Amino acid sequence: MALTIKEENQFKYIDEGAGEVLLLLHGLFGALSNWEGVVNHFKSNYRVVIPLLPIYDMPLKKAGLDGLNSFVEDFVKLKALNQMTLIGNSLGGHVGLIYTLNNPDKVKNLVLTGSSGLFENSMGGSFPKRGSYEYIKERVAYTFYDPETATKELVDEVFETTKSIPKCLRIVAIAKSAQRHNMAKEIPKIQHPTLLVWGLNDTITPPLVGHEFNKLIPNSELHFIDKCCHAPMMERPEKFNKILSEFLETRPNDS
Template identity: 70%
Template structure:
C-alpha cells in the first residue's frame, strides 16, 4: 500500500478512511511508512491520520519533546479535529503521545504505546550513527529489529543520509537529549484513559522491564508481549500487533446508551 501524503496549512500527513480517528506518531528515525500495515488494516473502519513530525527541520530551539507535542496540538487544530482521538505512538512517538495526553486529557480517547520512550531508552545502541560510516549505520538500524534483515537498504540509506547532514544531526541530538530529560515516571499515574502496551520481548532499546514499569504506573493498562520482536512491533509482527489493537479498540468502545421504552 502506497501512502498518499496530503498538505494543509504547512502540515504534511497521511489521512485514510473515515470515522473515529486513530492518530499515529512515528519515532526519532521513523517514517510514515512504519505504519503501513496499520493503515491497511484499520482504514476501512477508522480514520487513520499520521502527521509527518518535523524532526529534521523544526527550529533548533524547539527541537525536543515539548516542541513536538506543540506541533501535534497545532496539527490537530489545522485539520479541525475537535473530537477526542486514539493516540498510537512508537518509540519517541509514544513519548510525545504521553505528553500530549497529560496536557490534553479531554482530547484523548485511548492510548496505545509500543516501544515507547519516556522512562528509559537506549537509542541507536547507546551511540549516534557515525558520520560517513555506512556499515556502522547499517548495524545500528538493524539493532531496532529482532531480525536485522528487516533493516532494508532503503531504511539504512535514509538514516545514512540524515547522519551526513549537520543540521539534521543537531536536531536529532537535541530531541534525544530532551527525551532523556523528560522522564515521565512521576506523571504517568495521571493517565486515566484506556491504555494498551504492545512490546517486543527482544526489544533492546526499550527492554521488557520498561514495559512492565509503564504497566505498573498507568492504572488499568493492558500489557502484551510479542516474541521474536524488537523495537517496532507494528513493522516486525504486524499481524499480531493489529490483532491486539483491534481487540483493544473493540473492548474499549463506548456502547450507546439504551433507548428508553
C-alpha cells in the same frame, strides 16, 4: 499499497478512511511508512491520521519534546480531531504521553509500543560516526529482531539523514530532551484506557520498561510479541493489528 501524503499549511500527513480517529506518531528515525500495515488494516473502519513529525527541520531552539508536542497540538487543532486513539512508537509514544497529559479531553485511548519516557538504550543521544554507512546499518538493524527487516532502502534513508549536520544537531537535541524527561512521576495521572504492546526482544526499551509502564498507568494492559524488537507494527504487523483490534473493540463507541 503506497500511502498518499497530503499537505496543508506546514503539515505533511496521511489521512485515510473514516470513523473514529487513530492518530499515529512515529519515532526519532521513523517515517510515515512505518505504519503502512496499520493504515491498510484499519482504514476500512477507522480514520487513520499520521502527521510527519518535523524532527529534521524544526527550529533548533525548539528541537525537543515540548516543540514536538506543540506541533501535534497545532496539527490536531487544524484537523479538528477529537476523541482520538493516540498510538505512539518509541519517541512518538513519549510525545503521545505528554500530549495526553496536556490534552486529556482530546484523547479517548492511548496505545504505546516501545515507548521512551522511562528508559531507552538509544543511539540518538550521541552521533560520533556521521558518514559511516556500516555503523548506521548496524544501528538500524539493532532495532529489529530479524536484521533483514532493516532493508537497504531503510538503511539508505537513515544514512542520508545522518549525512546532514543540521539534521544531526536536531536528532541529538531531541534525543537528549527525551533522555532528560523521565515521566515516572507524571504517568500515574493518565486515566485513559491504555494498551501497551512490546517486543519481547526489544533492546532499546526492554520488556522491563513495558512492565514499568503497566505498573505506573492505572488503566493499562500489557501484551508482548515474541521474536520482535522495537517496532512491533513493522516487524509483526499481523499480531500488532490483532492486539490493537481486540483492544479497540472492547472500548465503548461514543458515536
